[in-house]
Amino acid sequence: MTIENSGKSKAAVTPLDNSSILQGCYYALLALIIWLPIPLGSNRPWAWSIMEVVSFVILAIVVARIPSKAFTEQIRAYWPLALGMLLFLLYQFIQLVPLPVNFVKALSPNTVLVQQHANISSDWLSIAVDSNQAIIATLKACSYFAVMLSVLLLVTDFKRLKYLLIAIIIACTWQGFYGAIMALSGQEHSFFWSMNNNSTANGSFIYRNHFANFLIMGLAVGLGYLVATLDKDSIDKPSRRERATRWLTSLVSGKAALRIALAIMVIALVLSRSRMGNTAFFVALTITGVLAFILLRQKSKSLGILLISVLIIDTFILGAYFGIDKVKTRIEQTTVANEARIDFNEYSWQLVELFPRVGTGGGGYYTVFPLVQGEDVNAFLDHAHNDYLQFAIEYGIPATLWLGIIVMVSLVQGIIAMRRRRSKMLQGLGFATTLAIIGMLLHISVDFNLQAPANAAYFHIVLALAWIANNGLKSKKARILKH
Template sequence: MIEASPRIQRLERGLFYAFLALLFWLPIPLGSHRPWAWSLVEVWAFALLGGWLVVNAYAPRLHSLRPYAPLLGLFALFQLWVGLQVLPLPIGWLEAISPERAAHFLAADPAIATGTLSLDPNQTRIGLLKGLSYWCLLFLALALVNTSRRLKLAALVIVITGTFQAFYGVLLALSGSETTWLLGFPNSDIATGGFRYKNHFGNFLVLCLCFGTGLLIASLSRKRAGSVREFLRGALATLMNGKAVVRLCLAMMVIGLVMSHSRMPNTAFFVSLSITGVLGLLLIRKKSRSLTVLLASLLAIDMFIVGSWFGLERVKNKLENTSFTQETRDEVVRDGLGLIEQYPLAGTGGGGFYSAFPMVKGPDIQQYYDLAHNDYLQFAIEFGLPATLLLGVAVLWSLALAFSALRQRRDSLMQGMAFAAVMAIIAELIMLLTDFHLQAPATAIYFLLCLALAWQARFMQVEK
């Protein structure tokens, strides 16, 4: 790598801190799930990428991203497909790719020469621009978070962000205020933080909890205590350094998660922690007794003490009392499969679910569904099966690399970050079954960071 001038080095550092500031900002304005909020994210992301290209022009460093090329390439191909969905294509091509869509155009005008794969090109263009900004942030996460020191700092910022959201959400829920302190939305005893939807808030906290758990594991001593005195000395050192603060942050986030009364995020957190904990004990080499103690305490303290004080019993009761006869999400899945049968290859176009679903909705669904409440289903409907499988490859490849890092890396930080990535991916795969988490920019971008983390844990060089 060419040695950069001091000015370029300052610019590159400024871009890194601006990237961290964006991570903190993302959940604040309703999870960035409003047009003005995601427009700001897009401008922020494109500006950061432009700044990085300037840095690269003076001090080329693109070659350092070679290990991450498959991940970036898979998501770039996906965005290329979304762009194709809004391009006017010859009607003959349209008949080959999406016969149903071509038949719709020909029925309206037999002489028509071109048409789009998307049922709602305007919404697909909005989704394309949003997706390009996501790709930019994925690229920047890999390009700017390029040392173990920066990786640890980025993880700390994510933990601080989650803690701030949990604290604000819990404080607002306990305040008794009829409206939220910002923007004046109706308030209740359910914690939502900067989000409007409790499940998005719960999903976001789960991802932040994964980063915090990874940091704790990275900070564990690899030395075995030879005596009770050494064990007590190590415990005292834990209280005096940053590990105790991170542990308190995790406790605050668990309180927020439980007070969200969100069933699937609560379930996904404890299931993913249990599964990844067992895998960690099996895969991590030279593990200490403190790792087992930490994982046991995370489950026991968070579930039984914090949960009993702040409403875990209520969440448990909601899970037990849930009746599928009271909800129509399973009917949405049933009818949505009909759209996949009609548009298996091309999909209906990004953002096209709300306009396509009324065509297949059964009479037993009285509610209006603009989203599928199942991201697997929605992605398959909007983007088609091949594009959805492409995303699945990216996610499963990342999970496999995180497993590999957990077993092969010797550096404690990389082991901890691999643990975080495995836990986050497992949790997200569970949560996507029952809601539209990836439709909210804050949670979608944080999940991309988790995928990037898996690759960094496997390939990042550790400074000597």
């Protein structure tokens, strides 16, 4: 693996105890990453409370132990992402602040009507129609930001980057293995959490589409890591001995284990029976693969073989055995007439029209959907089956566009990294983040994956890694953060 050359650091080294503490924070971050999906995708109050406390403590210690000059140098390359997400967090806090009722009425007349209908009569009202839900959503968002910022501050060398990617792969492989085993076991209840079990895989997640979305990010990171370790094409045709040596080396280096991990995740993705989950992954993989062939400076036959093996071998051999035909059938049977979530989204669009500027506040969809719910909808919804719609409803169109810009700029960072960076690891990281972001953008058009804390936290990590791929690890500056 090629690692970019770097000069000696000119930064002053802090005392050893600071380095030891920061190293401990880094390992605590890895532990948190592995833990997040296990307790029902952290989608229970007690589970996301653990996420919040641990992430806040990690970030607080890291910021306290890093000298201001080193902090500035480390975050300089990532400031657009950090500032962009910080401004969105600030807006979430503003939604909670009581404002003069006439000012709120000028921004969003329907917000005042909703709160007055709920017998909230005051000269001061918040933009958030449900303050309790908005507080919960804001604390979660702060936790995601803390995880993202911790990654940007602590991943300061290739060794740490490698361990972070391995932690993600381990977490996603375990979920894939557990989900596949449960789906094939025939057990009435899951081994953990005592959930109802059937032939559809959902791992330790409550909702199979959240599980499928989580696997998309894991597959993206795993494939990116594998791309980073692909051998360069040799001018001379390798002998049998050289081919045998390479094969044995790949077994010893862990490539075989990684390939098995990817196969497990593909099987689990198919077993999830998630239509858009499977579609989003393979469409994103195709797009990213084409981009890789165009952008990577040192392309190899191994890259083509890898992509073909995932698209053909994993899909049509492993997938055929484990039920991709059932996914295909579900996709073919999907029509506008029988897809209830389309009706939900039609009503949700009315909420966008009612609260276009400032939204209803985080978690507000839960409160305001009954205002437009038709008689034909018997279900009780706490989320829109479309994250674009839910963000527009809860935070308004301008804030949603702001978030969209941040994500798209991060996507561009990953794409550029494939072309610009010389390190194979960073090129592979660019591949991984491009695949993950495209997959997420496709999948959230029909589901609420970013409402699951584990998925949202992992996506923030993906955004951070996209910026690291294109702008980070240029030198060994800020060695105070290194173990």
